[in-house]
Amino acid sequence: MSKKQNQDEFYAKLKEQLEDTSSWPSEYLYKFIVKTSNQKIAEVEAIFDNSGAVIKTKESSNGKYTSLSINLIMESPEHVIAKYLEVTEKVDDIISL
Known part of the structure; x- marks a missing residue:
């Protein structure tokens, strides 16, 4: 089975x-996880900018990774999925949870 499938x-x-x-x-x-980098964190934050999102970040104990918890009101399941796809398309090496 392909990755796209x-x-x-x-x-x-x-x-x-x-x-x-x-x-x-x-x-x-x-919830997303990125390698700790101000640029990566800023890329994710920019996607949710001006949406009313509450964004919390937390570095892993060794400082290698940062988790981002982003809470916001979404209109529908389709909007939720569209935002996931936008994030994974625009930010390299991001893990979606």
């Missing part, structure tokens, strides 16, 4: 879960 299946399942568990618009918590 796996990604499509993952997002289809996520969309279904979001539809089943939330009423929309709803608050959503994104």
